[in-house]
Amino acid sequence: MSASFNTFLKLLVLALVLAFPFVGSAFYTELVAKGLILAIFAMSLDLLVGVTGLVSFGHAAYFGVAAYVLALLTPKYQAANLWLSLPVAVLVAGLVALLVGFFVLRTRGIYFIMVTLAFAQMAYYIFHDTDLGGGSDGIYVNFKPSAAIAGWTPFDLDQPKALYFFILVCALAVYGGLRRLKESSFGSILQGIRDNESRMLAMGYATYRYKLAAFAVAGALAGVAGYLYGALYGFVTPEYLSWHQSGNVLLMVILGGMGNFGGAVAGAFAFVAMQEFFAAWTKHWQLLMGAVIVGAVLFLPGGISALPARLKRKPRESADE
Amino acid sequence: MSDALLRAEGLTRRFGGLTANQDVSLSLKRGELHALVGPNGAGKSTCINLLSGDLAPSAGRILFEGRDITGLASHQRSLAGIGRSYQRSNVFMPFSVFENVRLAAQSRRPRAWRVWAKALEDRAINERAEAAIAEVGLAAQRARIVGEMSHGERRQLEVAMVLATDARVLLFDEPLAGMGAEESMKMVELLRRLTTDRAILLVEHDMDAVFAAAQTITVMVNGQVLESGAPQQIRASAAVREAYLGDDEVVHE
Numbered sequence: 001m002s003a004s005f006n007t008f009l010k011l012l013v014l015a016l017v018l019a020f021p022f023v024g025s026a027f028y029t030e031l032v033a034k035g036l037i038l039a040i041f042a043m044s045l046d047l048l049v050g051v052t053g054l055v056s057f058g059h060a061a062y063f064g065v066a067a068y069v070l071a072l073l074t075p076k077y078q079a080a081n082l083w084l085s086l087p088v089a090v091l092v093a094g095l096v097a098l099l100v101g102f103f104v105l106r107t108r109g110i111y112f113i114m115v116t117l118a119f120a121q122m123a124y125y126i127f128h129d130t131d132l133g134g135g136s137d138g139i140y141v142n143f144k145p146s147a148a149i150a151g152w153t154p155f156d157l158d159q160p161k162a163l164y165f166f167i168l169v170c171a172l173a174v175y176g177g178l179r180r181l182k183e184s185s186f187g188s189i190l191q192g193i194r195d196n197e198s199r200m201l202a203m204g205y206a207t208y209r210y211k212l213a214a215f216a217v218a219g220a221l222a223g224v225a226g227y228l229y230g231a232l233y234g235f236v237t238p239e240y241l242s243w244h245q246s247g248n249v250l251l252m253v254i255l256g257g258m259g260n261f262g263g264a265v266a267g268a269f270a271f272v273a274m275q276e277f278f279a280a281w282t283k284h285w286q287l288l289m290g291a292v293i294v295g296a297v298l299f300l301p302g303g304i305s306a307l308p309a310r311l312k313r314k315p316r317e318s319a320d321e
Numbered sequence: 322m323s324d325a326l327l328r329a330e331g332l333t334r335r336f337g338g339l340t341a342n343q344d345v346s347l348s349l350k351r352g353e354l355h356a357l358v359g360p361n362g363a364g365k366s367t368c369i370n371l372l373s374g375d376l377a378p379s380a381g382r383i384l385f386e387g388r389d390i391t392g393l394a395s396h397q398r399s400l401a402g403i404g405r406s407y408q409r410s411n412v413f414m415p416f417s418v419f420e421n422v423r424l425a426a427q428s429r430r431p432r433a434w435r436v437w438a439k440a441l442e443d444r445a446i447n448e449r450a451e452a453a454i455a456e457v458g459l460a461a462q463r464a465r466i467v468g469e470m471s472h473g474e475r476r477q478l479e480v481a482m483v484l485a486t487d488a489r490v491l492l493f494d495e496p497l498a499g500m501g502a503e504e505s506m507k508m509v510e511l512l513r514r515l516t517t518d519r520a521i522l523l524v525e526h527d528m529d530a531v532f533a534a535a536q537t538i539t540v541m542v543n544g545q546v547l548e549s550g551a552p553q554q555i556r557a558s559a560a561v562r563e564a565y566l567g568d569d570e571v572v573h574e
Contacts, residue, residue: 185427185440192424195413202373202411203486204399204428 021161033164035272036171037228042252042264043178044221050258052214053194057113057246058120059222064241066093066223067230071139079143089227090220097219101212120246128238138237141230167228174221178261190214255296257303266304324350326520327490332371332381341367343544349520356535357524364544365524369492373405374398404488406479408495414468423450425485453485473504491521509534
């Protein structure tokens with residue numbers, strides 16, 4: 001795929017999401033906002049799975065923890081301050097990831113997958129079985145965070161459009177930041193670890209430290225997504241941390257294509273769209289979704305992000321026959 | 322013995338009931354190509370893994386420039402100045418030659434944590450990588466993807482990656498394995514050139530290459546050092562001839 005075509009495609013997508021709230025209904029605007037949040041979530045996991053080669057099966061824990069931080073920081077009859085609660089939620093998610101990473105990164109392969117899952121399940125049951133966050137019923141976020149700075153309010157997140165654009169700005173910042181990080185020295189070390197960790201050790205890299213940093217950053221960014229999700233829907237339940245959620249985000253990354261973040265975005269939107277489309281059609285929507293994902297893995301290696309290049313190559317191949 | 326960069330004293334490594342290395346002592350001097358030879362299973366790879374830190378010894382100690390480094394992990398030894406290559410090519414296949422070597426050079430950078438500046442725009446690192454690529458003679462191939470290169474070229478690349486880390490002690494595990502005669506000769510030539518200001522340990526099966534290039538040869542059998550000395554001494558040794566070279570095999574003069 002040529003670089004200019006790639007850029008064109010990205011600008012087209014950007015124009016679509018920018019224009020959407022002005023042409024789409026409120027329902028679909030919220031749905032696109034959900035897609036953007038899950039895109040942040042999937043990109044954060046892509047840093048681990050696609051860039052560093054760490055398949056985490058417990059990424060929902062950091063998403064959910066940040067959502068709970070928002071819920072717990074929101075007073076009953078008042079809004080939480082955005083500029084305080086967002087950094088705190090992201091920081092807490094990052095610290096939890098740092099703590100979990102400290103233990104799980106001592107394992108490899110299938111054990112790593114199982115241990116990340118185990119920690120996420122522990123986090124799930126903490127919120128499910130204690131009264132910390134309303135138990136299994138969850139907890140309401142009665143007011144959307146307020147963006148007020150010393151009496152001045154630059155935008156009002158109660159307005160669906162303002163919330164939508166705030167989410168969009170967050171998604172763009174995460175995308176840009178992660179792209180930049182991947183091309184940095186730190187990013188090339190992570191990719192080296194993915195491809196050949198023993199060689200990285202032989203060259204003098206203390207790989208554990210870099211993996212731990214990546215794990216914490218990914219957790220913090222998942223926290224951004226969880227916070228926004230809680231703000232968008234005004235409701236947080238233990239299901240945010242469940243292994244279904246961890247599995248879903250892993251599917252988004254696989255469906256979209258790993259290691260370039262654009263794929264994670266495409267995967268997240270494809271996932272949301274399929275969920276919506278199939279659920280409107282039949283109550284057995286999960287069956288259909290599973291079939292599509294199996295099909296994608298079998299017939300679309302490299303995921304959705306590899307699709308343009310494959311389509312471009314097709315005509316030439318058929319001409320050869 | 323003051324010019325020994327790396328010295329192993331009484332290295333022993335047991336795997337359960339098997340003693341892969343027993344009381345192995347050797348010293349690598351600056352400006353010297355030291356060959357480690359022996360039949361399969363003699364413990365050569367174990368020895369190199371003990372020196373590089375990939376394995377921990379059961380007994381014995383390792384001194385690098387007089388400092389005891391027995392307790393250092395492999396990445397710490399690499400940072401200290403000990404570089405190694407592997408028996409099977411161990412490079413980053415999807416990357417270009419330049420990217421592979423650049424990543425090795427970057428490991429010496431105290432600012433490897435930088436997350437914002439683009440990695441490819443670090444001039445000092447790039448220059449070091451280019452120099453290492455040129456030294457092994459891969460300059461014309463710098464943009465090629467490693468997965469598409471020949472086996473011999475990958476081995477050259479491995480040497481470049483070790484050089485890019487500024488290692489003073491180089492441990493090479495069978496760098497000539499699987500190479501054609503011409504490639505082998507070029508590699509031996511390269512190793513001799515590299516020896517001038519470094520110490521090299523070479524594990525190798527190709528006896529012609531070993532006797533042509535090495536200043537010191539250590540022969541291992543069954544995990545123990547049988548004989549160590551100059552090539553003439555090894556050639557003349559009856560014990561070596563009997564244990565390793567075979568009775569009727571004549572060493573080329």
